[in-house]
Amino acid sequence: MSYTNSGKREDGARVASLEHRLLTERNLRVLGGLAVLGLAVLAVLGLSVAPPDRYQGDAQRLMYVHVPTAMMGFTAFAVTTAASGLYLWRRTRNAHWDRLAVSSAELGVVFTTLTLGLGMLWGKPIWGEYWTWDARLVTTAVLLFLYLGYLALRRMIADPGTRARRSALAAIVAFADVPIVYFSVDWWRSLHQKGTLVNGGRFDPQIHGTMLLALLWGFGAMGVAYVYLLARRYLLVEMEEGIEERMLDVAIAERLAEAELDQAASVVETEVV
Amino acid sequence: MENANYVFTGWVMTGVVLCGYALRIAFRTRRAARSLGSGSVPQ
Numbered sequence: 430m431s432y433t434n435s436g437k438r439e440d441g442a443r444v445a446s447l448e449h450r451l452l453t454e455r456n457l458r459v460l461g462g463l464a465v466l467g468l469a470v471l472a473v474l475g476l477s478v479a480p481p482d483r484y485q486g487d488a489q490r491l492m493y494v495h496v497p498t499a500m501m502g503f504t505a506f507a508v509t510t511a512a513s514g515l516y517l518w519r520r521t522r523n524a525h526w527d528r529l530a531v532s533s534a535e536l537g538v539v540f541t542t543l544t545l546g547l548g549m550l551w552g553k554p555i556w557g558e559y560w561t562w563d564a565r566l567v568t569t570a571v572l573l574f575l576y577l578g579y580l581a582l583r584r585m586i587a588d589p590g591t592r593a594r595r596s597a598l599a600a601i602v603a604f605a606d607v608p609i610v611y612f613s614v615d616w617w618r619s620l621h622q623k624g625t626l627v628n629g630g631r632f633d634p635q636i637h638g639t640m641l642l643a644l645l646w647g648f649g650a651m652g653v654a655y656v657y658l659l660a661r662r663y664l665l666v667e668m669e670e671g672i673e674e675r676m677l678d679v680a681i682a683e684r685l686a687e688a689e690l691d692q693a694a695s696v697v698e699t700e701v702v
Numbered sequence: 703m704e705n706a707n708y709v710f711t712g713w714v715m716t717g718v719v720l721c722g723y724a725l726r727i728a729f730r731t732r733r734a735a736r737s738l739g740s741g742s743v744p745q
């Protein structure tokens with residue numbers, strides 16, 4: 430079975446054309462600029478404009494980066510899972526989905542690592558500990574290790590088709606932990622606070638208007654940063670695949686040359702004898 | 703600002719991690735483009 434389903438070359442060409450139209454250097458620079466601007470405004474909103482929390486004081490200002498990075502981690506893993514599913518489904522199988530899956534998984538790992546780090550820094554002044562064996566913290570750490578495993582698995586398999594199929598399965602299985610992380614504060618007794626914006630399945634913000642604005646801005650700014658980094662990482666995966674193919678061609682050419690030399694040497698030996 | 707050390711460490715860490723990751727991708731992309739352009743294979 431090939432890496433790209435040969436019967437779906439038209440779909441592949443369509444995606445490639447969309448890729449060339451959307452992922453231009455100019456578009457990426459604009460997106461990168463927007464991400465930097467968005468994060469700078471977030472810093473102003475979160476560190477200065479939003480008021481301190483009544484109970485937690487200024488330590489709560491970590492929420493404006495902690496919650497958006499957590500949501501971006503979930504989003505990144507959801508994109509990985511969707512792309513993996515599309516790769517596994519024969520009708521939509523294309524290398525583009527595999528590239529999208531791995532690019533997004535790597536970003537998910539970056540955002541989840543940040544989430545854990547920020548949570549630890551927030552936990553110390555509020556709970557008195559950097560780490561506690563709380564359901565939300567443990568399930569998030571498990572999520573991080575699951576996707577680190579996914580990335581490790583990809584490095585272990587040389588054949589692109591086998592690598593894409595096996596890692597796609599692993600990504601889908603790993604995603605089962607995301608709802609467990611999300612609902613862990615409802616399912617188990619937890620030190621971690623419950624949802625700030627969504628309660629009982631409906632949008633019901635429990636925070637001050639300016640705090641809500643900063644938090645929603647944080648989602649937007651981190652979202653733009655995610656899309657920018659995803660596009661850059663995707664293009665890099667594509668280039669690295671090109672290099673991998675070239676390395677394979679060089680290795681095959683070298684082996685063929687060696688075989689020809691061996692053959693020539695054996696002919697000379699026969700003639701001498 | 704109370705607990706300023708935790709708050710600023712967190713915000714700076716976010717900036718450093720995101721910028722560091724973006725720079726890493728940029729350097730790897732430049733290296734890959736050079737390698738593809740020159741036709742050489744990275745050793």
